[in-house]
Amino acid sequence: MPTMAEIVNSFSWSRSRDNTFQECRRKYYYHYYGSWGGWDATAGEEVRRLYVLKQLSSRQQWAGRVAHDAIEMAFHAFADGRDIPVEPFVADVIARMRGDWRSSKAGRYRDEPKTPALFEHEYAVDLKPEVWQALSKNVATCLRNFFRLPLLATIRKTASEHWSIEHWSKVFDFEGTAVWVAPDFGFWTDEGRLALVDWKTGAANGAAAAFQLGCYALYANEVLGVPPVKVDLYEANLREPRVTQLQWDDARLQQIKEQVRLSVRSMKAYLVDPEANVAVPADFEKTEDLRICRWCNFRAVCRPEL
Ligand code: SF4
Structure with missing residues (x-):
């Protein structure tokens, strides 16, 4: 593992970065600058906290990733000339989701930020079991549909x-x-x-x-x-x-x-030093749209009063 000093926070562009930038400038700052270095457990308290929060996924994002990973796995099998028994495959994916959910619920991600981390758990969003069931049902539906897709054939x-x-x-x-x-x-x-x-x-x-x-x-x-x-x-x-x-x-x-x-x-116009990719938080305004804050990973640090 390279040490923090060896990794430079250099500027790069992605669509999700653009997305975050459009949503809220402060959120963008936390995600791409404030949390930088927080993978190191000995980083400053706020940096570490931001880094842990940065990893949170909403339940929909998580479900989407689970489905994507499963599809990737299926393609590897197809490329190896193997066929996939759909129902056991789907059951396996759902079982893995249950494991993820439990890990997140237990808060394991606070010590190991790269393990499953759900926004709903960090922020104690009260959801009925039916909501979680609907989520895994949707993943199962998407996967079954995937295997039946004419495009796949x-x-x-x-x-x-x-x-x-x-x-x-x-x-x-x-x-x-x-x-x-x-x-x-x-x-x-x-x-x-x-x-x-x-x-x-x-x-x-x-x-x-x-x-x-x-x-x-x-x-x-x-x-x-x-x-x-x-x-x-x-x-x-x-x-x-x-x-x-x-x-x-x-x-x-x-x-x-x-x-x-x-x-x-x-x-780049937001940076104090665009060349070195250096940003200061005060330059990044907080959104006025509190609906965005409600589902923002960084709410606990940025607007704890909500
Ligand atoms: S809590 Fe609101 S203002 Fe703060 S970073 Fe998130 S979206 Fe922006």
Whole structure:
């Protein structure tokens, strides 16, 4: 493990970073600056606290991640030529969710921040057992739908050595800024087109989803050298299930680039030293929209009165 002194908090851009920045500047500060170094248990008390809070997921985020991880596992099995018995597989995933839930409920994450940590437990949100049951039921539904998806049958007919299973969590240089983009899944179609897929397990959010897929198109263009006309983007809503195919073109790619540029510029404008990526909390205003605060990980530090 490198020590804290060896890791530099350097600026990089991602869509989730943009999201946090748009939501609340102070939240953005806590997440990307204030909690920096808190992985070290001997870090200052506030830094450590922010770091622990930063790891919290809402129950919906957690369920989404569980489903994504399960799908990734399924693809590994398919790539190895193994088949998957759906019901035992789903039962296994649900059992793992129960284990996660218990670990979080017991507060293990306070000492080991990388273990499951649910917002609802940290903030003692009183939820009926039915709410938790609905959550695991939704994961089960999404997974069953996944296995039945015509898109999956199409994918499985293509050569698995060209699949990209793990989040292609790749950082690339975009006009001098490190950009993180992670398509959920990618494959080459029989027609020689690049298909990038986004699995959705929650309610659809049109504008955000379009920006995300646009970033995939950017990734395809910048990293793989594939122009927008040769890319198919799929938004696979597993709850319904419904697969929407989007086509991208050069003009829309230009818009995405402009959106990313603008976002980077706005973030850097908040720094006291953009070169060294240094920020001071007082520059980052708290949102006035208390509805955002209600579900904010950092509420206990930022607005304990709520
Ligand atoms: S509690 Fe509210 S003001 Fe504070 S960081 Fe969170 S969203 Fe922003």
